[in-house]
Amino acid sequence: MTEVGSAYRAYRAWVTEPLTPPPVVSVVIPAYNEEWRILPTIGAIATHMSARGEPWELIIADDGSTDATISLVRDLRFANLRLLVAEENRGKGNAVRRGMCAARGKLVLFADADQSTPIEQFDRLAALIDAGFDVVAGSRAAQGATVSGKSLTRRVLSRGLRAVVSRGFGITVTDTQCGFKLFTKDAAQELFSTQLVNGFSFDLEVLYLARHLGYRVAEVPVEWIDAPGSTVDAAKVSMQFLRDLLRIRLNRVLGRYRRARPSERFGA
C-alpha cells in the first residue's frame, strides 16, 4: 500500500501500543455468531475512534457464538481490544451487561455489531454528554433521523411498541431499541449492574431504570441503515418485548432492582 492518512496512522498506534492512561471511551459490541460482519465493523470503529485522538478501548462481548466469531476477533491481537467470551448464549442483554460492566472508559458506548448506525454518529452523542446528560440514546424516530431499508412490518411494529412504552412506562425516548447508546461511566455501572433482562428488551429496562434513578437522558437522531441478513424475527421479538414489559413492571413492584450484582459490577 502507498500513502496513508492520519486516521490510519492513529489506528496503527492503537493496535500496537497498549494504553497507559485509562481509556476515555469504551466501545462495547455484543456479538453472537457475527463471523460475517464483525471484522468490517471493528475496522470502521477502530479507524474512527482512533482518529479522535483520545485513549479508547474496544470490548467485544461474545454471547456464546458457535461460529468463527471468537477466533476471528482473538486472532486480531489488538493491544486495546478485549474479548469477553461467554460459554453459552444467554441473550443480547446479558452480553451488553458484561461488556458495559467491564468497561473502564469515562464514556461507554454500546453499538450493534452490524454497524447499522455508523460509528461517525458517536460524536453527536458525545456532545450531549459534554452538555451534562448521563445517557444519550441514538434514535431512528427522533426528528432529523435518517432510516434506510427498514421494512414496513418493522416500522408498524416499532410504532405500536413506541406507543405502549410511552403510555405504559412514561419513557420519553421515542426509540428505546436503537443499538447505539452512550453512557457516563457512573450511569453505565449502576444501570447495567441493576438491570435484569437478558433479551432484546434490556434497552427499555435500562431507560426505565435511568428515569427512576434520576439520570438525565437525551435522545439524538441518528443515521440508521438496515443491515441485510438480520436473523431477527420482528413479530417474535415484539411479542417477547411485550412480555418483558410486564416482567420489568413486576421486577419493579417486587423490589428486585434494589439488588445490584456486585460480582458483575466490574466485569468478567
Next chain:
Amino acid sequence: MIIRTELEPSRRVVHLVGRFDAHEAPVFRDVVHPLLTAEFTVLHIDLAQVAFVDSTALSELVRLQKAARAVNGEVILVDVSDPVRVILEITELAPLFTIEQTSAESL
C-alpha cells in the same frame, strides 16, 4: 451509494461514493462487472469517498478481481480511504489487490 463511471479511450475508472454494503451489491454488479471486457481488462475503482464496506461488498470486489484475472487483467483500488484500508487489512484481503494512491487530477 453513488456509482460514477469514466470510460476513457485508454482506461475505465469507477468512482464510488457512500456506504458500500449488501444493499448496494446488486447494482454494483450490474453496473461495474460489464465494464470488464476483452478490450478493457483493467478496472480502477476509486474508493476515496467510501467510509464503510461490509463483507458482501468485499466479496463483490473479490468476485470482480477474479473476473479480471480470468481475462489477464486486474482490479486496481485507488485512493482507498483509511477505514476501507483498515477493513481490507484485517480481513486479509488487501494482498489480493493492487492499491494505488493517485492524485485526483490523474483520474
